[in-house]
Amino acid sequence: MNLLIKNANVFNGKQAALQKHANIVIEHKLVKAIVGGSVAEDVFDVVYDAGNLTVIPGLTDAHVHLSITGNTLSDGWRIDEKAVRSVRFAKEMLLRGFTTVRDAGGITFGLKKNIDNGFLDGPRILPSNSMISQTSGHGDIRASHAEERITDGIYASADLKSRLSIIADGAEEVTRAVREQLFLGASQIKIMAGGGFSSAYDPISTVQFSLEEMKAAVGAAADYGTYVMAHLYTPQSMQRAAQAGVKCFEHATLLDEATARIVADLGIWITPGPQLSRAYPTDGLPKSSIKLIERFREGEKNATELIDKYNLPILYGTDAFGDVQRAADIQHDDFRIYKQRFGSFRGIVAATGNVHELIKFSTYQNPYPDGKIGVLEEGSFADLLIVNGNPVEDLDVLADATNIRFIMKDAVVYKNTL
Numbered sequence: 001m002n003l004l005i006k007n008a009n010v011f012n013g014k015q016a017a018l019q020k021h022a023n024i025v026i027e028h029k030l031v032k033a034i035v036g037g038s039v040a041e042d043v044f045d046v047v048y049d050a051g052n053l054t055v056i057p058g059l060t061d062a063h064v065h066l067s068i069t070g071n072t073l074s075d076g077w078r079i080d081e082k083a084v085r086s087v088r089f090a091k092e093m094l095l096r097g098f099t100t101v102r103d104a105g106g107i108t109f110g111l112k113k114n115i116d117n118g119f120l121d122g123p124r125i126l127p128s129n130s131m132i133s134q135t136s137g138h139g140d141i142r143a144s145h146a147e148e149r150i151t152d153g154i155y156a157s158a159d160l161k162s163r164l165s166i167i168a169d170g171a172e173e174v175t176r177a178v179r180e181q182l183f184l185g186a187s188q189i190k191i192m193a194g195g196g197f198s199s200a201y202d203p204i205s206t207v208q209f210s211l212e213e214m215k216a217a218v219g220a221a222a223d224y225g226t227y228v229m230a231h232l233y234t235p236q237s238m239q240r241a242a243q244a245g246v247k248c249f250e251h252a253t254l255l256d257e258a259t260a261r262i263v264a265d266l267g268i269w270i271t272p273g274p275q276l277s278r279a280y281p282t283d284g285l286p287k288s289s290i291k292l293i294e295r296f297r298e299g300e301k302n303a304t305e306l307i308d309k310y311n312l313p314i315l316y317g318t319d320a321f322g323d324v325q326r327a328a329d330i331q332h333d334d335f336r337i338y339k340q341r342f343g344s345f346r347g348i349v350a351a352t353g354n355v356h357e358l359i360k361f362s363t364y365q366n367p368y369p370d371g372k373i374g375v376l377e378e379g380s381f382a383d384l385l386i387v388n389g390n391p392v393e394d395l396d397v398l399a400d401a402t403n404i405r406f407i408m409k410d411a412v413v414y415k416n417t418l
């Protein structure tokens with residue numbers, strides 16, 4: 001199947017200047033060329049006219065949880081309930097223009113398999129599989145103190161049985177837990193390196209995993225050619241994770257100057273999701289978490305300035321999970337917040353060109369090695385959007401779903417209002 005998209009103003013995912021009046025030639029699901037001038041149309045099976053609208057690479061949300069069903073991590077749902085629900089989540093994300101998502105932890109094996117083989121509609125998934133947590137850590141998602149450890153690694157907990165997360169203590173258990181996720185095809189490993197909002201038994205300021213445990217995770221991942229991403233908020237957690245070799249910091253909300261310098265020196269990436277500069281669901285959260293929200297809002301402002309000052313590489317990550325309407329809202333609205341925090345250009349690169357660089361850290365664990373993701377150039381997958389306006393200059397464009405006129409993934413059209 002050969003496709004042509006003509007009259008395209010192309011953003012390639014990296015450079016602010018658009019390539020105007022271009023033709024995108026697609027062959028066998030890959031972009032074969034992007035050329036100016038006129039092209040003989042009769043050799044193509046299908047020709048789309050972009051009408052001189054902007055064509056951008058398919059977007060990537062680098063922090064979602066397709067299989068987290070509630071607004072807190074423990075909701076008592078079984079693994080099959082979570083898996084079924086994630087099918088709709090995935091389809092809706094694709095229809096919002098996200099042709100790739102990095103799943104920051106959960107059950108995605110069956111979903112990914114059935115999207116990749118064409119049975120279901122959804123984005124490409126870069127899976128972490130189960131989040132790895134210490135006992136009483138952010139991924140210890142037992143619903144109550146009554147849910148105790150029965151025997152080695154086995155808990156009386158529906159939530160833990162769902163495999164959203166896996167509990168590991170000591171370097172040996174951490175190594176095994178990491179290898180288990182790699183066995184299932186994880187493109188990167190997700191660990192919980194500090195406390196969180198959406199869990200009941202780990203205050204936000206707790207430091208989680210010893211240096212030795214984190215090094216074990218990083219080492220086991222590195223032996224499989226890939227990297228560790230860590231959930232963390234505080235400078236203490238970040239500095240320990242940096243020392244252990246963690247490559248990607250998720251949230252990193254309380255980033256301070258000393259830590260920012262370390263992050264810059266070591267080339268660590270940040271997914272600075274605007275968790276708290278928007279309304280955050282407080283239902284079911286412990287009171288102590290609610291009190292902290294204000295402190296975190298302040299932290300987010302600081303982190304924004306430091307990310308700018310040290311020019312730290314960032315990813316677009318919304319932490320979309322739970323309520324489907326909320327996920328829909330934040331995946332669009334966060335573009336507005338990224339524009340306010342980082343400017344339109346850095347904001348769109350976080351969701352496109354930077355992803356192309358990020359995937360290199362997964363080397364042979366990259367599940368999609370046959371094409372480029374996040375950029376629009378020769379050799380890219382035919383994952384692209386046609387949008388009103390120019391999001392490179394005004395990222396607000398992507399905050400309104402109706403501006404996304406055309407969505408193509410793997411050369412298949414999922415939306416077309418042209």
Ligand SMILES: [Zn+2]
Nearest residue numbers: 063065104319
């Ligand atoms: Zn998350």
